[in-house]
Amino acid sequence: MTTTDHSTELNPSDPGGQTATLVIDKKTKRRVAAASTIGTTIEFYDFYAYAAAAVVVFPSLFFPANDNPTVNLLASFATFGLAFVARPLGSIIFGHFGDRVGRKATLIGSLLTMGIATILIGLLPTYGQVGIIAPALLALMRFCQGLGLGGEWSGAALLAGENAENTHRARAAMWPQLGAPFGFFLANGFMLILVGVLAHQDGDLHGAFMTWGWRLPFLSSAIMIAVGLWVRFSLEETPVFKQAVDQGKKVKSPLKELFKTSPGPVVQATLIMLSTYTLFYLVTTWILSYGIGNRSTGNGLSIPYFEFLQLQLATIVFFAIMIPVSGWLADVWGRKNTLTLASVLLLGFGLTFNLLLDPETATKTTVFIFLFVGMSIMGLIFGPMSAILPELFPTNVRYTGSGIAYNVSSILGAAIAPFIATWLVSEFSVAYVGYYLIIVTAITFVAVLTMKENKNHDLREV
Template identity: 55%
Template sequence: MSSAADADQNPGPLESSGGDTVADSQLGVPRRRIILASLIGTTIEFYDFYIYATAAVSVFPILFFITEDDGAALLASMATFGAAFVARPLGAVLFGHLGDKVGRKTTLVGALLTMGIATFLIGALPTIYQIGIWAPLMLTVFRFCQGLGLGGEWSGAALLASETAKPGKRAQAAMWPQLGAPFGFILANGLFLILATAFAFDSAAIQAMDVGEALQDPFMVWGWRIPFLLSIVMVAVGLYVRLRIEETPVFAKAKSNNERVKTPLGEVFKKNWREIILGTFVMLATYGLFYLMTTWILSYAIGSEQAGGLAYDYQDFLVLQVISILFFAAFVPIAGYLADKFGRRRMLMTTTAGIIVFGFSFGVWLNPDSIGAGDEMNVGQMIAFLCVGMTLMGLTFGPMSAYLPEMFPTNTRYTGSGIAYNVSSILGAALTPFVATFLVQNFSVGAVGFYLVFLAVLTMISLILSAETSKKSLYTAAAG
């Protein structure tokens, strides 16, 4: 390893003679504990997020929204799903301020508690038939709190992994919190699949029933609550792990040198506003792709044909999604390796070009005349579509936990990377399931692919305007 690469990673006093990270040599915290702390937190956070997404498609339209129109109920449920994305930038500001002023470790604990408690309370929430309009209002509030927690989680986990990385392997180290996304998805959907099987829950049959009959189904009464209530156990495990780690050496040095700023939010907007804008749009295609491949595709696949869906069995489709998510998980570490070898920008531009091609192909993959509907749906064609999309997702998501933090200086990194990541969630994720559902109902499924192309083109432009950061030092005291 060259001395330049060493200096890039841990300049000056942060270097160790043996090439070890400070986490190994100075703080006495094994690398595996740092990996586990960054991974388990994001796994729990994304688990909480996904169980809501799954319930928003299959359960909440019936339990929390009274309407004669199935499509309108689904749109209303998707709107509450989007409430968390409005909260995420606020969470990034709140927890980012704490992360840049107090430290990464303490802030990560707070973010985890915020989302975990909100998720647990959703599992205990009465329905609209029990407390009226208060039910959807409270559901929206708790969903908002989920967004606050996730808004502070990702940046802290990414910084915990990247600011303790070995020289030349920052993207590979930072990819561990990214694995929390597929792992959380597998846990959430795997648990829902087990419960749906145990309760003999048939989403298509439930949607065809009248409301009174549907409300008698045991899964609709209490089975759906189990994943939400179990999240509190996972939060306890996450807290145990995170309380046993130390502060990152990069932040510790900034603190000891009195280089923290009084107002990280004002500082980052004053000196790094360009990076915030570019980082926001760099993430756009990633968010759009992911929520099309998870939330929207589930609603499209299991939705009634009258509402523009494929009327496929809920449990069977969850199996297909869990299989495809394995490709997501497999390609995240591959993306980290490629981003270290070839640079973040080049690797992401290549992947974004692939997303554009994929978007143009939606009509071929998913048109009901091509893929079929109900029991006649072409399962091989659907699983191929899901696996291609999730492969691209792994390749584009993997480097982001290195690339976005590298855009910002030490004393505003938590705030800056968090704002970019979470503002992008509004543009690329909050709107995507809603827009995609609208496009299918009013145009065609091919229009959903064109929407993804639009997002990917904006990402490509941002990547062209952005700088390569793989050789940039993470220890930069002054913003700008």
């Protein structure tokens, strides 16, 4: 039998020829892996460039009206969280077209939405130049970033998962997950280079970095967007979606159909993803603000920004390494077993916050251990999500369903996590941030225990 880019062959175990096994050639696998990884890398790069700036740039340049640095930081985090409010809306908008028009065209639209907003952030005037208009424009661009990312993840996950054989789906679907550590590494690595080259010092508001250097990561996104568009225009539609179209299984209103047929999976998928989001934004965004915060007040560890970025970049490697490991485990050992292990480890990790991050005893070594453990667990729990969430939904509402669950969870887990953690440290101690993570993980653990094992599930079922 001769295979094309998207080909099927009859399962030998089915003499009646009723069951077809999807077979994808190696060239298409490589192209899909590249497209899904590059796209999510760009999207997460844009997102994390904002996250880094939300800690060290925006509180001073866009929210300087209050003399209290903590209040300014919380205001910046509130704007940071605005994108998470927009993400479910983005998943509805892009999910509608993803389930109606197709995965490919929708992914191009989400990439453009996110990318253009990021470039415009690099061109915004500051508070000192235009007053209150500056944070208002920043909030608008952040909202648009959220819309784009809201449609990106589920489309990339479907692009990878719907182009994979059932027995290797978690390993194939892990490629878009690598966009998270890759994007983080690029965004923060760029910031690290700028801080070093421009000789930025903490608290210096008039140096080259704070004057114009911080804009470069946002403006440079234009180059990455061009590459991402070129790769995605070369793709074909997924065979699973093509089959649904050929069978007349598309629905006029995916959102209406979703809540008619699959309300339970929406809730379950949202809760399954909850601890993943909370963990990630604690060990990336919040820990950065805490690490460079004032140790004498008990609200930080007084580690210089440049040195702390080095710690984060060194440990993000373990996040990336654990993603393919978790994809392999999810295919061989099962989705449920892999998430159960990750949840147990995460519950234990929540008990280490005071031990490793207490302002009176913490060192750069203990912070490195904290980040190493947190990032490793993050890779283990995040890696199989791009297979697990889509598997809970039928083809004709899969883009919408997985996107809504993923992004509603971002509000409950990620949007408020840096804000709550900063408040807990200010009012109580860093140990309470760990307790907060334990509570969230316990909720996810219950959802994991109630899920079905879907490692042999056929995504072509509508």
